[in-house]
Amino acid sequence: MLLKFKVLFLFLGLSFVETDPMITIDFEDFRNKIETPSEDLRIYNFWATWCLPCIHEMPYFESTVNNSEGTSLVFVSLDDDRRRDRVQAFLEKNEIKTTVWLLSEKEQKDWKRKLKKDWSGAIPATLFVSANGDRHFHTGQLSQEELEGLIEKYQ
Numbered sequence: 001m002l003l004k005f006k007v008l009f010l011f012l013g014l015s016f017v018e019t020d021p022m023i024t025i026d027f028e029d030f031r032n033k034i035e036t037p038s039e040d041l042r043i044y045n046f047w048a049t050w051c052l053p054c055i056h057e058m059p060y061f062e063s064t065v066n067n068s069e070g071t072s073l074v075f076v077s078l079d080d081d082r083r084r085d086r087v088q089a090f091l092e093k094n095e096i097k098t099t100v101w102l103l104s105e106k107e108q109k110d111w112k113r114k115l116k117k118d119w120s121g122a123i124p125a126t127l128f129v130s131a132n133g134d135r136h137f138h139t140g141q142l143s144q145e146e147l148e149g150l151i152e153k154y155q
Contacts, residue, residue, distance in 0.1 A: 008119045022088060022100040024081050027111050029102065034129050041071045044127040048078045049090045053141040054124040060144040062098050068151050070131075078123060081121045128154045 001146060025033070034044065045052030045061055058075065065073040079087050081102050103111060112121045116137050119125065128136040130151060136154055 011036050018121065021097065022084070022091065023075075023138060024084070024102045024104045026096050026104045027114055028105075030076075031114075034127070034135075035131070036070075036132070038129075041068075041131060041151060042129040043071065043073045043151075044076050044128075044129070045073065046076045046078055046123050046125040048123060050079075052124050055094070057124060057141055057147075058094070058096060061147065062096065064144060064151070065098075068082055068148075068155075071151055071154060073098050077102045078121075130154050 017145075019137065034042065043061070043065060045054075045057075046134065047058065061073060061075075065071050069127060075096070075098050077087050077100055081104050081153070084141070087100065087102060090096075112119050115127070119139065122139055124141050125137065125139045126142065128138070130136070134154075138150065
């Protein structure tokens with residue numbers, strides 16, 4: 001009987017634990033995550049709190065992916081990881097619910113070259129990783145219709 005109560009309290013305690021939707025990662029963490037096999041089309045949208053086109057597309061990225069079965073989304077912030085509170089405040093203010101990865105490197109140009117050699121670092125940029133592991137990189141803002149078309153194309 002005592003064991004049942006312990007399990008019940010443990011379960012109730014865990015149900016109140018709030019998970020942080022924002023994690024800090026380095027390039028190796030990122031590479032490992034995108035190379036892990038998945039049955040879904042994975043979309044990694046690179047953005048920053050100071051990038052107006054990025055901010056404009058975030059809401060329809062969330063809604064489109066939430067309504068697309070077999071598709072997942074992560075927002076990858078290019079903001080300085082020493083300003084985590086600024087990113088967190090932005091997410092709360094704009095009611096962003098999607099997981100956000102905050103890059104841990106202070107000098108991101110090397111990080112960008114590791115991801116795609118000819119990427120200038122311009123944002124927004126989006127990496128699509130198909131279920132079979134194929135990668136497709138798009139630089140520039142996407143309209144909702146373009147995003148829907150790319151999801152259909154790469155699924």
